[in-house]
Amino acid sequence: MSARVGVVVFPGTNCELDVQWAVEALGGEAELLWHGDRTVRAVDAVVVPGGFAHGDYLRTGAIARFSPVMDAVAEHAAAGGPVVGICNGFQVLTEAGLLPGALQKNAGLTFVCDTVELEVVSTRSVLTNRAERGARLRIPINHFEGNYVCDAETLARLRADDRIVVRYVDNPNGSLDDIAGISNEAGNVVGLMPHPERASDALLGSADGVVLLESLLTSCSAVTRVP
Amino acid sequence: MRYAVRIDVTHLPGVLDPQGATVERALPALGYANVSEVSIAKTIRLVLDADSEAAARAQVDEMCRRILANPVIERYTVEVDEVVPTA
Numbered sequence: 368m369s370a371r372v373g374v375v376v377f378p379g380t381n382c383e384l385d386v387q388w389a390v391e392a393l394g395g396e397a398e399l400l401w402h403g404d405r406t407v408r409a410v411d412a413v414v415v416p417g418g419f420a421h422g423d424y425l426r427t428g429a430i431a432r433f434s435p436v437m438d439a440v441a442e443h444a445a446a447g448g449p450v451v452g453i454c455n456g457f458q459v460l461t462e463a464g465l466l467p468g469a470l471q472k473n474a475g476l477t478f479v480c481d482t483v484e485l486e487v488v489s490t491r492s493v494l495t496n497r498a499e500r501g502a503r504l505r506i507p508i509n510h511f512e513g514n515y516v517c518d519a520e521t522l523a524r525l526r527a528d529d530r531i532v533v534r535y536v537d538n539p540n541g542s543l544d545d546i547a548g549i550s551n552e553a554g555n556v557v558g559l560m561p562h563p564e565r566a567s568d569a570l571l572g573s574a575d576g577v578v579l580l581e582s583l584l585t586s587c588s589a590v591t592r593v594p
Numbered sequence: 595m596r597y598a599v600r601i602d603v604t605h606l607p608g609v610l611d612p613q614g615a616t617v618e619r620a621l622p623a624l625g626y627a628n629v630s631e632v633s634i635a636k637t638i639r640l641v642l643d644a645d646s647e648a649a650a651r652a653q654v655d656e657m658c659r660r661i662l663a664n665p666v667i668e669r670y671t672v673e674v675d676e677v678v679p680t681a
Contacts, residue, residue, distance in 0.1 A: 426664055433661070462664065469666040472612045516609060516667055541610060 370395040370587030373410035375440065375456070377402040377420035377431050382453065382564065386416045389567035393577065395584045402434035409594050411587035412449035412493070413440050415456030417509070417562060427470060427512050428458035437463055443593040449493040449586045450556045454510055457548070457558030466549060466558045467525070468517030474541025478511045482572060484536040485547050485561060489529045492550040493586035494557040494579050504575035506561040508539060508547075513560040515542040515549075525549055532557055555586070596677040597642045597650040603663045603670045604635040638662055641677065650674050 372390045374383045376399050387397040400407055402420075407413055421430035431437070437459075444450045444465055452460035460466045473479060487495055487502045498504075517525070522544060525531050532548040540560075548559025563576030605611045611633050618632035644650035654672050663670045 425661070429661060429664070461666075467666075469664055471610065471667055474610060474612055476612045476616050514610065514612075518666075541612075 370412065370584040371410045372397045372412045372414055372583070372587070373400040373407050374398070375400045375402060375413060375415045375436055377418070377434060377459075379420050379422050380416055380418035380455070382417035382455075382562065385562075385564045386414050386453070389564040389576070389580055390414075390584070392567060393580055393584060395587075400436055402431070402436045405435045405439055406594055407436065407439040407443050410443075412451070412583055413443055414583075415440070415450070415452040415459050416564075417454030417456060420455055420459060423455070423512075426462065427455060428460075428462035431459045432463035439593060441465060444551070444556045446593050447553065447555050448593060449583055451494055451583060452556075452558040453562055453564070454508075454513075454560055457560055458512065460556065460558045465556050466551060467521045468515055468543075468549070470512050470560070471514045471516055472512050473510070473514050473539075479513070479539050480507075480509045481539065482507045482566075483539055483547075483561065485533040486536055488531045488534050489550065489554075491529055492532045492554040492557045492582075494548070494550075494559070494563075494582050495532055497582040497585055498578045502578075503536065504533070504578070505566065505573040506563060506576055506579075507565040507573075508561045509565075510540070510560055513540045513542065515546040515560075517543065528552060530554075533559055533561070595644060595646065595650075596679075597644060597647065598675045598677050599640050599642055599650065599654050600673040601638040601640075601654065601658060601662060601670055602635055603638065603658075603668050605633060606667055606669050609667045647674055647676065 566576030
């Protein structure tokens with residue numbers, strides 16, 4: 368049975384079809400989950416994709432965390448189910464308290480739209496279990512608020528517990544410790560600013576995101592499904 | 595009672611304020627070389643019906659903690675004024 372991935376759609380989300388396409392291209396099933404529904408429909412994994420959920424009003428992700436679907440996403444995460452937040456989805460997961468820290472405006476106030484090099488730092492997360500530690504991946508970024516920040520204690524914990532999932536090789540946005548993506552303690556909740564789905568086919572300029580999405584699909588076996 | 599509330603949301607000390615930093619760099623270009631510590635904050639104004647000022651403040655504090663401010667990067671101050679109906 369192929370992995371079922373639910374892709375959360377808020378008003379203002381705009382990367383859901385890219386994620387759906389990429390998941391299906393790798394042999395998974397993908398279905399869209401509307402933010403107003405209080406369910407993740409027993410999918411194996413949840414992706415919170417990029418965009419501008421609720422217009423990014425107040426702060427990025429601040430309103431989205433109160434959407435009815437987020438309780439089900441939190442329950443899925445608590446049961447050990449894979450949850451990946453990409454770009455705006457990362458911002459939503461930090462606001463929701465599923466990941467520590469926050470994403471603030473890029474240093475220099477520049478919107479960055481580029482393909483950057485990432486280094487895989489941890490392979491114990493649901494997004495990197497098929498990758499090699501130290502591997503370099505070329506993945507697009509596309510954000511104004513990707514400057515990761517957290518307090519010194521949190522950073523020390525992220526480092527000590529192997530929760531920094533990917534780092535920028537050449538920091539494009541001022542992120543603390545070059546952080547591009549982190550995970551929760553168990554490694555089943557991951558947030559990252561780069562877009563693996565936009566690097567899922569050589570025709571897109573890079574297929575380096577495939578190993579990340581394949582990791583996610585691999586993680587889908589043996590999960591507890593939450594209605 | 596009706597209260598007019600003003601909430602100022604500012605960056606926590608030590609958190610990068612790229613907007614403030616950019617404006618700080620721009621001001622000397624206009625000849626204002628004596629300006630420092632520029633920060634750009636957010637002001638939220640709202641009107642609240644509550645039984646007392648203490649109740650109004652408690653609710654505003656709760657709203658700030660839950661949604662209006664992000665304690666990881668922001669802090670906030672609150673001003674509450676009773677709205678006296680005119681005529």
